[in-house]
Amino acid sequence: MTEVSLEILIKAAKTGKLISFPTDTVPALATIPQQAELIYTAKKRSLDKPLILMAATAEDLWDYVQGSQIEYQIWQKVVNKYWPGALTLVLPASDKIPQVMNTADLTTIGIRVPNNKVAQTILAQTGPMATTSANLSGQPALEKKAEIQSQFPEVLTLESVEYQGLGIPSTVAKWTGKDWQILRQGSIKLDDDEF
Numbered sequence: 001m002t003e004v005s006l007e008i009l010i011k012a013a014k015t016g017k018l019i020s021f022p023t024d025t026v027p028a029l030a031t032i033p034q035q036a037e038l039i040y041t042a043k044k045r046s047l048d049k050p051l052i053l054m055a056a057t058a059e060d061l062w063d064y065v066q067g068s069q070i071e072y073q074i075w076q077k078v079v080n081k082y083w084p085g086a087l088t089l090v091l092p093a094s095d096k097i098p099q100v101m102n103t104a105d106l107t108t109i110g111i112r113v114p115n116n117k118v119a120q121t122i123l124a125q126t127g128p129m130a131t132t133s134a135n136l137s138g139q140p141a142l143e144k145k146a147e148i149q150s151q152f153p154e155v156l157t158l159e160s161v162e163y164q165g166l167g168i169p170s171t172v173a174k175w176t177g178k179d180w181q182i183l184r185q186g187s188i189k190l191d192d193d194e195f
Contacts, residue, residue, distance in 0.1 A: 002149060003159040006121065012156050013126045018042060019156045020134050020148050021122050022163040023114040025086045025170050025187060026141035027148060028054065028131040029155060036100045036130040042152055045137040050102035052088055052110040052170075054131040056124035061111045064128065065091040067175075075175070084115035086166065086187040090174035101130055112170060118161055133169060143167055 004012070013019045016035040020027055031038050036051055055061045058079045067075065075091065093102065093109040102109060112131075114120065123129060133141040134148045134155075142148050145163040148155065157163075171186035182190055 002153065002156050003145075004156050005159060006118075009156050009158055010122055010125045013122065013129065017156060018152075018154065019122075020145075020152070020163075021119050021158060022116055022161060023054075023119045023165055024084070024116045025114070025165050025168060026143060027134045027145070027163045027165065028114075028119070028129075029134045029152070030054065030129040030131040032126065033098045033101055033128065033130045036098060039130060039132055040100070042155065043132065043135070043137045045132070047100070048104040049137070050104060050108075050110060051130045051132050052112055053097070053101070053128050054112050054114060054119070054123060055128040056113065056120045058083055058113055060123070060128055061113070064094055064096050064109055065111065066094040067092055071175070078173075078180075079113075082188060083113040084120065085113070086115070086168070086170040087190075088112040088170045088172045090172060090183065092175070098130075108174070110172065116165070118158065141167075141169065 018031050018038045088110045090108050090110045097109050135141045166187050168187040171188040172184040173180045174183050
């Protein structure tokens, strides 16, 4: 069993261990960005599938993206409307992003602020984390803590916390330089012209 207290989980995360926590969508596997390869190894995930950078607030994420002043204003409007929540924005990446997080396209990074108090508490203390759904690559997302513990015995989970979210992954929208492209419809239903 790898169930630990919130305090121990946060300490372990800061040292680069692989952890899992609940979010508003599906439970996350997470580690500090510099250790992102741990996620790929655990999930048997292809390196050409990018990870998401998750944080407690939008302000924690702005250093990891780069754009013009006008672009930041556009992005901030979307963030104000949908965050915290089940929307991942794929934006131009700054050089702070470790290469392993998105080897297929080093120019972009997916970012999100989850609408879940436990996740926000952890992320507020660890800083932005490399994240993805808790499952083996190509399999459905695991939704219960016992399933995560069974499939990933090396991953630390939180004791006395329920992991159930909506069970639907986040909606993913990519900034093209002039407008938004919906890459995946999730629990937030968006139209391209809604932004």
